[in-house]
Amino acid sequence: MPIVTLTRRETFAAAHRLHSDALSPEQNTALFGKCNHTNGHGHNYTLEVTLRGEVNPETGILFNLTELKAILQERVLARVDHRNMNLDIGEFRTLNPTAENMAVVFWGWLKASALGSLLHEVRLWETDKNVASYRGE
Amino acid sequence: MPIVTLTRRETFAAAHRLHSDALSPEQNTALFGKCNHTNGHGHNYTLEVTLRGEVNPETGILFNLTELKAILQERVLARVDHRNMNLDIGEFRTLNPTAENMAVVFWGWLKASALGSLLHEVRLWETDKNVASYRGE
Amino acid sequence: MPIVTLTRRETFAAAHRLHSDALSPEQNTALFGKCNHTNGHGHNYTLEVTLRGEVNPETGILFNLTELKAILQERVLARVDHRNMNLDIGEFRTLNPTAENMAVVFWGWLKASALGSLLHEVRLWETDKNVASYRGE
């Protein structure tokens, strides 16, 4: 059967502050600039999740989009939408919520779902000018 | 001379929390739902500022775009970009930072600038699905 | 209180065929071209609904966005999303489902809701190149 990819885009709104506990206050300011402001800022994030695998010959689909939406909702959006990444999400109490780290953490959340081996890529847009991606490597 | 409009779009990233001191905690929860979460969330806001007036016959412009960008930067973006609306911006310590109120407050900031009577409309997109506008009425 | 507008964008997918019972088959073909193909075609429509009125001084909003979304869902989206406008929607059994007519019909559906006198404009994008609007005039 043909091997295809299927990508779903979702959006969520969250606050975050870039700050690394491994750096001094001066280093944090120098490295993250206005992203290090004490009270945080926020974004309309866009999450793109790509599956890759064979098309089912009976149904003509790689994966049920309704089920994919439900998985993204349960595993990612319900946790992070309208939340503060640093204060509300356990993983980011000690991990800096950069787009890179968020893509890696979301990959882990989704890898443990029914998507399993079909999961191919997680892309996270912080603004329409910056995007990070992770493929489990 | 022809009367035209000129609109400039800018973006900024900010955190906010919808909460009205005039309402009880239960009313805030009922009215604002997840937008009332204690630690806030955030958006990539898009600001659209429209000027209206006569084209200058010598230059062919309504207003210098470079100057317009500088005014938007100084009067709005430098204050709110990568900030927390509720905690960092004086006007929103007591005023709920809804898109409606933000449009009205930004109008006031810009009306006091060199834009003066050319200022025609302030539009504020909270996401690509919600936008509020104000024309000084 | 300041008078503002608040606009909400929603999308839906529907099939339609442009065809007027008041015209001959030849006239329909000449006027609507490929939009008159017998088996229909379809679009991802974007609906923009604008309210206009005073900001509530206690809440800082013109209208509750969650309630607005629910009204749009109940009055418009639940009826037309993933439907065939000509075959599934009573109003368009005899009325040609052009963007112009759809905007007028949706206005009627929404005017009868709790939006009432706040309703200011209905805009309907058929593609990202064509949009019709209606203000109840």
Add this chain to the structure above:
Amino acid sequence: MPIVTLTRRETFAAAHRLHSDALSPEQNTALFGKCNHTNGHGHNYTLEVTLRGEVNPETGILFNLTELKAILQERVLARVDHRNMNLDIGEFRTLNPTAENMAVVFWGWLKASALGSLLHEVRLWETDKNVASYRGE
């Protein structure tokens, strides 16, 4: 019959240089900055033309979109697409091709077409951040 608007978006690519013969070289540099560079630059312009009038009760349309596209093609796009505004377009040999002036000139070209009194607004996006509009006032 209901009064509606119908808007069509088209794009074209053109070069231009902002320069006013009424100004000295120093004034041109000061006012237009990098837009005054000798060899010009260019844009993907987006043209939005809005018609306003009554819906035809027999056809359900304000104006035939196919005809509207043909008019925009003949009156505007065929003249300016892949051209240099200053060097190739007669009107802009002496008139500065700002977005404001281009909107006014295009209005004139379209007013003389079959659109006539239906023509309501011409909007010209120079980039996705700047747009000028003209309504014949």
Add this chain to the structure above:
Amino acid sequence: MPIVTLTRRETFAAAHRLHSDALSPEQNTALFGKCNHTNGHGHNYTLEVTLRGEVNPETGILFNLTELKAILQERVLARVDHRNMNLDIGEFRTLNPTAENMAVVFWGWLKASALGSLLHEVRLWETDKNVASYRGE
């Protein structure tokens, strides 16, 4: 010579209904939900076709864009634009017109054209939230 990719985006409007003859009515309803509604719905599809190969040292191009547009028009758009995928397109009388299957079928149509071995990927956006891709594997 450098190996580059060149991608062209085109759009078309079509109706479709998701339905598999290999499934019972109950299974079709359960799997495809509102996409299985009897009278179909539709989309503004976006087709992205990517070529990959060496830049021609004399012309500086991988493939002539005008010719590429003509091929996409002849091989894909002329067949599917403003059509009903299930009723008007032979391949989809028995094959479910999912985005996955449409990408695979369009690949076959384009592989048989002058694009030949330059064809690298076909991507099909059903909405701005769902996209399937196929690379001939």
Add this chain to the structure above:
Amino acid sequence: MPIVTLTRRETFAAAHRLHSDALSPEQNTALFGKCNHTNGHGHNYTLEVTLRGEVNPETGILFNLTELKAILQERVLARVDHRNMNLDIGEFRTLNPTAENMAVVFWGWLKASALGSLLHEVRLWETDKNVASYRGE
């Protein structure tokens, strides 16, 4: 450490004319059509630069976005923004400024910067319908 990509999008406005000195005037006209018009045309180009490498465990980033923006500004945008590619940029005095060649030239400019081995892909959008990419192959 996880291997991620980080992509930054920037835009610039430039004029260009497609013309190859290796071809006759007739061949240039036949191949490039309206893109070969003598006085040139222009675009709002979008440049997408992708880095690929390991996330820094202390900072949570692949590369500092502020530094990346500065490199793109210095190495590419400062040279080409509001310029005429053929007349103002040395590389394109003899090389045809197609999207393919521009992606290859920009790759060279960026490869010589601090990005070095992290540079993974350069993508150049000429319009929102055409994009060329280069990965140094």
